[in-house]
Amino acid sequence: MAELTAADSWTGDFLADQGLLTAEQLNEAELLAERWGTNLPDVMLARSWFDADTYFQLLADRFNLEYVRLGEQPADPELLQEAEVSAYMEQLTIPWRRVNGRMVVATARPGPEAIVFCRSRWGADFDMVITRKGDIQAAVQTVFSARYSHGAVFDLAERDPVMSAQTVFMPWQIVTAWLVVTLAALALIAAPVPTLILLNIIMSVFYLGNFVFKGVLVWAGGLQQDNRARELDAAARMLRDEDLPIYTVLVPMFREPDVLPILANALRSLDYPTAKLDIKIVLEEGDHETIDAAVALGLEEVFEIIRVPPSQPQTKPKACNYAFRFARGDYLVIFDAEDKPEPDQLRKVVAAFNRSAENVACVQCRLNYYNRDENWLTRLFTLDYSLWFDLMLPGLERLKVPIPLGGTSNHFRMDVLRELNAWDPFNVTEDADLGIRMTQKGYEVRLVDSTTFEEANVSQSNWIRQRSRWIKGYMQTFLVHSRRPLHLYRTIGFTGVLGFVFFIGGTMMSGLLNPIFWGIFAIWFVSQTGIFDLFFPPILLYISLFNLLAGNGMFIFLTMLAPFRRNWLQLTPFSLTVIWYWMLMSVAAWKGAWQLVTRPFYWEKTEHGLSKHTADEVAKASIKQGAAI
Amino acid sequence: MSARSFTAALVGLLAGATVFALLLHWQAAGFQSLAGLHLLGNVLLARDGQLSLETQLTMFPPLSFMIVWAETVVFPALKAQAVLLSSAMLCAALGAIIFMLMRRAHYSIRGSIALTLLVMANPLVLRAAADGPGLVLLLFGMLALALGAFGLPRQQRVNDLILISLALILASFAHIAGLVVALASLPCLALIIPKRQLVAYPGAAFLVLLFPVLFTLASFLYVNWIFTGEALHFLPNAMLQQGFVEALTPEGLLLAIGGSLAMSPLCFALIFYALPGSSLREAALALIMMLCAAPLIAFALRLEIAPTSLAVMAVPVAISCTVFWPKEQLNPQAPYLLLTVAFAAGTVVCALDRSDETTRWRIALGGKAVPSSQPEMEQLASHLTGKSILVDAGAMPAIVGIRGSAAGVESAESRAFRMAQINRQINSDIVVVRNPDSGSGSDLIGRTFPSLFEEGARDYTLIFAGTKWRAYARRNGASS
Incomplete structure (x- = not known):
């Protein structure tokens, strides 16, 4: 354990003398600071034992320095440099003004480190004033807001345009699509039956490949999972608090004031030194409702609110792109507002990064639902997620196929995130896209056996909205990464391409194609018509029949396997009704496809907080919130 | 290809070549099983366009027919040897898999070769190979079932669930004896399913394990219905295969059960000497129960299955026991000895089986000319x-x-x-x-x-x- 510095000891005694701390609080803070390897004020502020204004004022008095509020006495924008922002945020120190030719810096963390930092930047000739941590962030944001706002939208598109979904269809993609459609139309006119047979063969072979590939994934994913999880558990437990890095937690929210207490409560429950957390609640500047709710909650100092200036497209990745520039952590994770990560998740991820190769840039944790037993849809959604995160993604990892990251609980190395220009704001499944992009750039994604529980959609219309966005995003991702097929092959290899085609392409295509085959089958079943015999020569008939029976049977079986790992076998019988869920998925797929053409960047907002379970959680969290403040 | 895979392929190739040579030798002596001839006839008719698509698609059991049919597509010159080659190729794959399993279970290369040899040379396995690819496929199914049975309670992975589920399909669609095994397995699965799941959700646990085989059976009936208008169209054809051997007699029943028990010293060793509370015990018990229940069901249903075809199912169980043998707790050399005992037991079972087919096979084994059965x-x-x-x-x-x-x-x-x-x-x-x-x-x-x-x-x-x-x-x- 790191011992307290003399300055910290003095500060503690001073605050106790002033009556701002009880003796018990002081003892607790000293113990925590030693255990967490952080400084005493951070602990006390994290615990909200006194008002930040009072503390910084006292700090200024203690060092005989001036205390300034940067909102009232703003920093000189000419002095702040964009390239230095991450250093400013890490040190919580910025150049404030020049007074009589002498540099004056504002810091929220006075001490030897700040002095060393200032000397390295401005030489020995400087003065210091004290300010609040939040003021530093606000000052940086004020100066660079326009630039960051532009960067959040256009950095990727300008620096790596081929990887951006800003252009939905490249000209050659449109020409190719036009050629294919024209040729198909001509062929249909010239030889309708052979053409339909050929199209039928292509679709049938695709189906066959799709379900065989997914079966292989589940098998591969099941191997050796538990051994790895046990090893990681042990490694995470062995981590000492003082060895843990600063961790940035981004929580983008939009019009979700009700679930704020759940989030605050879940983040407080994390088994991670609070003073080493850099939590940023990312809100749209125009979302007054949520901003007001966040302010009214009176969250501890550890929670910072980042207000994202309005610009188009108004998407979650754009908000994250804006906010991550203020991050102080070595690692960064994104949680949704209603997320409840398992308390040891951050430790496990740090352990996973420590044990991984240098090129592992992201760790994806599992997602699942806390309201799984609420209704039919939540049960099926839980089965779907369990299959995806517990069985298929581990399969992708084992087969070294690019992993499309899930919506939240993906943990990044900050340096890589900056290098890759973070998320694509034009892609509505920005995480899936980033996962593929990372692999193409030579980085790897690992999975960690820690779960974040979310709220499953309870309403079918809301679910279709959410799923249509996901499928549209998969279409965007597919279009972006198939722009350079050779490059894709060279960077991710044959298995990677196969996985990309079947996992990203297969997921969206099966949703689009299913209704066609279901329709044919339903018409034939009801009418016993021979009209389709022409398009189903014997060999194709067998493949189609095999796909119909083996494919559906296997997917139902895989869905049954999904809850086994978590011992949620009460969900298993509901797998038999998964066909209706697939129908909903097809509705979503067609909606997504339509939107890809008409409103490619439109973010279909999923409404959270509809679940009864969430209402209960909010009530519980609000009580705890009351206790916390 | 890794060195281990290469060695496994080599071992499999040797096993397959030896079995093929033996099958050709027995054929030259005049022995070819009626099941094999029936299968060969169907394939030759199908290849010559003399069997309608409907008949081909509703063939039961379909797997051996599909394999031999595919083989004749790849090697059109193959005629009378097609069935023998299928059996031999499946034996080659079985040998390679057994070797791989032994290596993964940390037996030395020599040890793995010796264990593979002890299994593949077991007279019951050779008798199964002589019967045709259906029975060898059933050995694969039983091996998957036994591996899953040991693995599921121990490792609690979905892979073991998949193994068991697929094994039930493979067994049911490979040989009529496989259907009996699938039936016999039903009560025994309760010993294999992890306790917490069995106690909390018994219906769901059985549903996961049985859904694939039930769905496949339903699909098969559906295919029959689509192509012929009758869901049970396959039955008359399937019944043709009854009559190859005599119905199981009381003596045959005793021989099948006694033979299965005699073939299972490894299983008994696990039941009596594995650590109390160990999942190995319960899995071994479940498998022994399954081996005993199968002949009883066959006898009760008056099915025409040779005792050797039932007793041979103890071989894959013995392989699984060897794979999961707790070397740190029990004598690591014991599997060699106990598989030798199983080899001897297999020899005795084959010697005691009085069914016509086995008697003719024994004559061929002795190098003498075999009198015709038909x-x-x-x-x-x-x-x-x-x-x-x-x-x-x-x-x-x-x-x-x-x-x-x-x-x-x-x-x-x-x-x-x-x-x-x-x-x-x-x-x-x-x-x-x-x-x-x-x-x-x-x-x-x-x-x-x-x-x-x-x-x-x-x-x-x-x-x-x-x-x-x-x-x-x-x-x-x-x-x-």
């Missing part, structure tokens, strides 16, 4: 040499297997037969008809021409008269 059919086959032979081959595919070719055969599903039905006139060089008073009754040709067996046809002369079959040939000069 002399009438063999004599009939030797007369079928014309350019067009009208015969309800679907009712006796073995005759095509004995001929080694379907050349000239016009089956009851051929255009020639349909024309004969419409015109009430036969136009083939030779016509074969079954005795309506035989146990099986008239065949399709006999039903179309009811007086044919007794009276023959105009312009046709009797060239073969057996108790069950007669063949008539068109007189020279008669118009077609």
Whole structure:
């Protein structure tokens, strides 16, 4: 354990003398600071034992320095440099003004480190004033807001345009699509039956490949999972608090004031030194409702609110792109507002990064639902997620196929995130896209056996909205990464391409194609018509029949396997009704496809907080919130 | 290819080549199983277009038919040896898999080779190979079932669930004895399912394990219904295969159960010496119960399955016991000894099995000429040499297997037969008809021409008269 510095000891005694701390609080803070390897004020502020204004004022008095509020006495924008922002945020120190030719810096963390930092930047000739941590962030944001706002939208598109979904269809993609459609139309006119047979063969072979590939994934994913999880558990437990890095937690929210207490409560429950957390609640500047709710909650100092200036497209990745520039952590994770990560998740991820190769840039944790037993849809959604995160993604990892990251609980190395220009704001499944992009750039994604529980959609219309966005995003991702097929092959290899085609392409295509085959089958079943015999020569008939029976049977079986790992076998019988869920998925797929053409960047907002379970959680969290403040 | 995979392939190749050489040797001595001949006949008919698509798709059990059919597509020159080669190739794969499993279970290379040899040379395995690919496939199914049974309670992975589920499908669709195994496994699965799941959600746990086999069976019925309009269309064809061996007698039942128990010293060792509370004990107990229940079910249903075909299922169980043998707790050398005991037990079971097929196989094994089991059919086959032979081959595919070719055969599903039905006139060089008073009754040709067996046809002369079959040939000069 790191011992307290003399300055910290003095500060503690001073605050106790002033009556701002009880003796018990002081003892607790000293113990925590030693255990967490952080400084005493951070602990006390994290615990909200006194008002930040009072503390910084006292700090200024203690060092005989001036205390300034940067909102009232703003920093000189000419002095702040964009390239230095991450250093400013890490040190919580910025150049404030020049007074009589002498540099004056504002810091929220006075001490030897700040002095060393200032000397390295401005030489020995400087003065210091004290300010609040939040003021530093606000000052940086004020100066660079326009630039960051532009960067959040256009950095990727300008620096790596081929990887951006800003252009939905490249000209050659449109020409190719036009050629294919024209040729198909001509062929249909010239030889309708052979053409339909050929199209039928292509679709049938695709189906066959799709379900065989997914079966292989589940098998591969099941191997050796538990051994790895046990090893990681042990490694995470062995981590000492003082060895843990600063961790940035981004929580983008939009019009979700009700679930704020759940989030605050879940983040407080994390088994991670609070003073080493850099939590940023990312809100749209125009979302007054949520901003007001966040302010009214009176969250501890550890929670910072980042207000994202309005610009188009108004998407979650754009908000994250804006906010991550203020991050102080070595690692960064994104949680949704209603997320409840398992308390040891951050430790496990740090352990996973420590044990991984240098090129592992992201760790994806599992997602699942806390309201799984609420209704039919939540049960099926839980089965779907369990299959995806517990069985298929581990399969992708084992087969070294690019992993499309899930919506939240993906943990990044900050340096890589900056290098890759973070998320694509034009892609509505920005995480899936980033996962593929990372692999193409030579980085790897690992999975960690820690779960974040979310709220499953309870309403079918809301679910279709959410799923249509996901499928549209998969279409965007597919279009972006198939722009350079050779490059894709060279960077991710044959298995990677196969996985990309079947996992990203297969997921969206099966949703689009299913209704066609279901329709044919339903018409034939009801009418016993021979009209389709022409398009189903014997060999194709067998493949189609095999796909119909083996494919559906296997997917139902895989869905049954999904809850086994978590011992949620009460969900298993509901797998038999998964066909209706697939129908909903097809509705979503067609909606997504339509939107890809008409409103490619439109973010279909999923409404959270509809679940009864969430209402209960909010009530519980609000009580705890009351206790916390 | 890794060194381990290469060695496994080599071991498999050697095992397959040896089995193939033995099968050819036994064939030369006059032994070929009726099941093999029946299968070969069906495949030859299918390849020659004499079996309708409907019949092919509703063939039961379908897996061995599909394998041999695919093999003849890849190697069109293969005729009479196709079934033997399928068996040998499956034995090669089995040998390679056993070797891989042993290596993964940390047996040395020499140890793994020795264990593979002990298994593959077991007379029961050789008898199964001689029976045909169906029984060898069943060994694969049983191996998967046994591996899953040991793995599931111990590792609680979905992979073991998948193994068990697929094993039940494989067994059910490979051989009639596999259906019996699947039935026998039902109560025993309770010992394999992890306790917490069995206690909390017994229905769901059984649903996961049984859904694939139930869905596959339902699909098979559906395919029958689609192509023939009858969900149970496959049954008459499947029943044709009954009659290859005698129904299980009380002595046969005792031999099958006694043989299975004698073949399972490894299982008993796990039951009695594995740590108390160990999942190995319960899995071993479940498998022993399954091995004993299968002959009982076969006996109760009066199924015609040889005792050796039931006892051989103890071999994959022994392999799984060896793979999961707790070396740190029990003597690591014991599997070698106990597999040798199983080898001896297999020899005794084969020696004691009095069924006709096994008796003939033993004669071939001794290097002596084997008397024919179907002399009438063999004599009939030797007369079928014309350019067009009208015969309800679907009712006796073995005759095509004995001929080694379907050349000239016009089956009851051929255009020639349909024309004969419409015109009430036969136009083939030779016509074969079954005795309506035989146990099986008239065949399709006999039903179309009811007086044919007794009276023959105009312009046709009797060239073969057996108790069950007669063949008539068109007189020279008669118009077609």
